[in-house]
Amino acid sequence: MPFVSRPRRRAAAALMGAAGVAVALGLAACGVGDPRTYPNTTFAPHTEFGRDIDDLWNLLLYLGTAVFIFVETLLVITIVRFRHRPGAPRPKHVHGNTTLEILWTVIPAVVLTIIAVPTVRTIFRTQARAEPNALQVEVYGHQWWWEFRYPQYGVTTASELYMPTGRKVNFALRTADVLHSFWVPELGGKRDLISNHVNYLWWTPADSVAETAWNGTCNEYCGASHANMRFRAFVVSPAEFERWARHQAAPAFFNASAAAAPAAPAAPPARTSFGPAPAAGPALVRAVANVRGAQPGKGTAPAPGESPGGSPGGPEAMQVAAAVADTGAVFPRDRLPSYVIPAVPTPAQLKFTPGLVGDPARGQKIFSGGLCIGCHTIKGNPMAAGVIGPNLTHVGSRYTIAGSLYKNDTDHLRLWIKNARLMKPGVTMPTLGMGQVDPQTGATVTAATGGLTDQQIADIVAYLQALK
Ligand code: HEC
Numbered sequence: 001m002p003f004v005s006r007p008r009r010r011a012a013a014a015l016m017g018a019a020g021v022a023v024a025l026g027l028a029a030c031g032v033g034d035p036r037t038y039p040n041t042t043f044a045p046h047t048e049f050g051r052d053i054d055d056l057w058n059l060l061l062y063l064g065t066a067v068f069i070f071v072e073t074l075l076v077i078t079i080v081r082f083r084h085r086p087g088a089p090r091p092k093h094v095h096g097n098t099t100l101e102i103l104w105t106v107i108p109a110v111v112l113t114i115i116a117v118p119t120v121r122t123i124f125r126t127q128a129r130a131e132p133n134a135l136q137v138e139v140y141g142h143q144w145w146w147e148f149r150y151p152q153y154g155v156t157t158a159s160e161l162y163m164p165t166g167r168k169v170n171f172a173l174r175t176a177d178v179l180h181s182f183w184v185p186e187l188g189g190k191r192d193l194i195s196n197h198v199n200y201l202w203w204t205p206a207d208s209v210a211e212t213a214w215n216g217t218c219n220e221y222c223g224a225s226h227a228n229m230r231f232r233a234f235v236v237s238p239a240e241f242e243r244w245a246r247h248q249a250a251p252a253f254f255n256a257s258a259a260a261a262p263a264a265p266a267a268p269p270a271r272t273s274f275g276p277a278p279a280a281g282p283a284l285v286r287a288v289a290n291v292r293g294a295q296p297g298k299g300t301a302p303a304p305g306e307s308p309g310g311s312p313g314g315p316e317a318m319q320v321a322a323a324v325a326d327t328g329a330v331f332p333r334d335r336l337p338s339y340v341i342p343a344v345p346t347p348a349q350l351k352f353t354p355g356l357v358g359d360p361a362r363g364q365k366i367f368s369g370g371l372c373i374g375c376h377t378i379k380g381n382p383m384a385a386g387v388i389g390p391n392l393t394h395v396g397s398r399y400t401i402a403g404s405l406y407k408n409d410t411d412h413l414r415l416w417i418k419n420a421r422l423m424k425p426g427v428t429m430p431t432l433g434m435g436q437v438d439p440q441t442g443a444t445v446t447a448a449t450g451g452l453t454d455q456q457i458a459d460i461v462a463y464l465q466a467l468k
């Protein structure tokens with residue numbers, strides 16, 4: 001029978017096939033270092049933290065491959081040599097083989113030691129707290145956005161993390177609500193944000209990655225918009241970082257003359273300790289009262305010549321930050337890799353009146369007398385000191401909003417304020433557009449609940465965009 005007469009050749013063919021697949025996989029994996037092809041890979045680490053883990057992974061991979069080949073070869077040989085043949089006698093029973101038993105105890109013990117020693121060393125090294133002179137970044141996870149504070153610089157920002165090359169960054173990870181997990185695949189992580197507990201994580205962006213941006217994500221399921229809880233990590237030169245931090249620490253105003261105020265680093269924010277976010281209730285009641293008392297500029301036509309930032313948003317990426325990008329205070333716009341530019345479509349049913357031009361002065365009044373200040377802080381606007389939502393001080397200098405889910409441009413800002421809950425399921429920010437249905441409550445927004453007309457929203461957006 002040809003089947004039994006050629007087992008060796010068949011076994012050899014099977015082995016060759018397996019080897020071929022392994023080589024193909026290996027070759028396919030060669031592209032992992034190219035961020036354009038695999039921007040979220042963990043196999044091209046750019047920090048010592050990432051490299052430590054990568055080295056460990058490689059060691060395990062090589063050892064595992066050697067063990068696999070050894071074991072599988074023995075297995076195949078055994079199957080072929082000792083297979084059942086017609087008329088063959090029963091195999092004889094064997095009991096005990098001291099040499100073999102010692103061997104198969106000692107070899108795994110040696111292999112496990114080779115794995116354990118560097119593993120434990122890496123765990124201790126990467127768990128240790130960074131030295132105090134490292135750049136300190138306090139990371140707060142919120143459902144569903146990231147807050148970053150730089151206590152040494154007095155900066156509080158959201159969704160966009162800036163780091164200088166060559167300086168160790170020490171992250172203190174906390175959560176405002178449920179568990180989250182902090183991860184920038186190209187740099188390091190993941191480490192969990194745990195309630196009532198501070199976790200630490202540090203890394204040093206390598207000099208070779210100057211002026212690069214990466215994607216960051218939440219990796220611990222945290223509710224409805226977990227998948228929409230993203231951020232951007234910008235690595236810049238130390239000089240650029242200092243410029244960015246000085247700029248972010250300064251208060252922001254909407255008009256050019258006021259914006260000439262000193263740009264020196266301001267004192268650290270008053271709220272240095274972080275408690276649970278205050279309940280939305282009382283702040284909102286107060287804000288609603290304010291909005292009733294002072295609802296200015298309803299739908300009035302824009303004053304001539306006043307349209308900063310209020311032009312309809314074009315399709316180009318990240319237009320909002322153009323002005324500030326040109327000052328060198330944020331990551332250069334033309335160097336943004338395409339993979340950090342959000343491409344999430346907006347809900348089809350959410351529309352905005354075309355052709356409206358926003359007035360930032362009017363927008364500031366509406367913002368300062370409306371619900372917004374119950375949840376948002378703007379350093380430079382004493383009315384706005386809420387801490388439930390992202391700090392909007394320099395929102396005009398950010399490339400993305402809403403946990404980096406959307407581009408920060410006129411269109412997206414307008415739709416966001418009109419119906420944030422339709423733009424991103426589950427968010428705390430209420431649906432605010434007049435006549436809009438709040439997808440969480442099913443209620444229709446009216447003037448009595450602080451509803452905003454499209455013109456008012458356009459005004460607010462013009463104001464926010466002026467906050468570079
Ligand atoms: C009940 C609290 C609350 C109120 C009131 C509120 N917001 Fe928000 N806002 C939030 C939260 C929370 C987020 C973040 C949501 C997310 O991304 O998951 C947010 C996000 C935003 C963002 C995106 C900022 C960024 O960097 O991601 C803007 C802009 C914004 N709000 C503007 C406004 C304006 C304007 C008003 C008033 C008309 C307002 N908000 C009222 C809670 C609130």
Ligand SMILES: [Cu+2]
Binds near residue numbers: 218226
């Ligand atoms: Cu999360």
